[in-house]
Amino acid sequence: MSVDMKIISLLRRTLKKRRKVHYISSKKELFYLDEELSKNKVFGLDTEFDWRTTYFPKLSLIQISVKRNLYLIDCLEVNPEKVLKKYLESKKYLKIFHSVRSDATVLSKCLGCFAKNVFDIQVADRILSDGEIQAYGKIVKKFFNISLKKTETNSNWLKRPLTDEQINYALDDVDYLLEIYGYQIKILKKARLLKKVFLFSKKEADLGNKSLKLLRIKKREKKLSKRNKEIFIWREEIAETKNIPPTFIFKDKFLQKLSKIDSEDVSAKNKVMTIIGDSELTNKFISNFL
Secondary structure (H helix, E strand, O other), rough: OOOHHHHHHHHHHHOOOOOOEEEOOOHHHHHHHHHHOOOEEEEEEEEEEEEEOOOOEEEEEEEEEEOOOEEEEEOOOOHHHHHHHHOOOOOOOOEOOHHHHHHHHHHHHHHHOOOOOEHHHHHHHHHHHHOOOOOOHHHHHHHOOOOOOOOOOOOOOOOOOOOOOHHHHHHHHOOOOHHHHHHHHHHHHHHOHHHHHHHHHHHHHHHHHOHHHHHHHHHHHHHHHHHHHHHHHHHHHHHHHHOHHHHHOHHHHHHHHHHOOOOOOHHHHHHHHHOOOOOHHHHHHHHHHH
């Protein structure tokens, strides 16, 4: 898909950074991106995706910022895995994110790229602000007194062509990362907190790089009984196989009800069917747990 670069250029004129924008939607353009990234040891990165009707996220865009350029990779048109993998997984290149766990989750699940050597500006801001977690827009406001429009957060990122508003929103999400990192690193060095930020950033990236099943069970395992946990994992595995959200099988609030159904109950099947609503999955559940 080709995009009128004049439109993008006009959008960029509304921003103070004035980096040149490159829209990547072909193998030839990926080759160009590869050459350009190899010249930069530090770059900012963000993703846009849809995650409403599937188990795995659907990647739409990857935005990358370097000193003088911004890159929008259209992941519906071209697969950037081979190019990005060597940069994302190399410790020679520093990658700047906001909330790296989210982007690491998307990149690892959609492209098989596992982010390493990362700096999370949200983590840095939290450490410098005594534990308060701030959205990207608030951090930008703090450093630049610029209010970003967030109206496209929940827009349809799988629809093409992208609107001017979506493109502008996507560019905003990486346009300030490098500058914020530059400001934060000076403050962190003076406070002797830089090592701590890198350590916590790595932990966040490592969590994002884990399997979704492990991430989800880890969040809840302390609250789940052994039987609850077994049912929870069963639901995750079914959802992963069918690539549907686990809640499409049954909602979290029904986990306790399912775990309490007794195999001796003559109406057990009906009770399971009422919750799950699918005869095939109901029979599988009964076979496994009753």
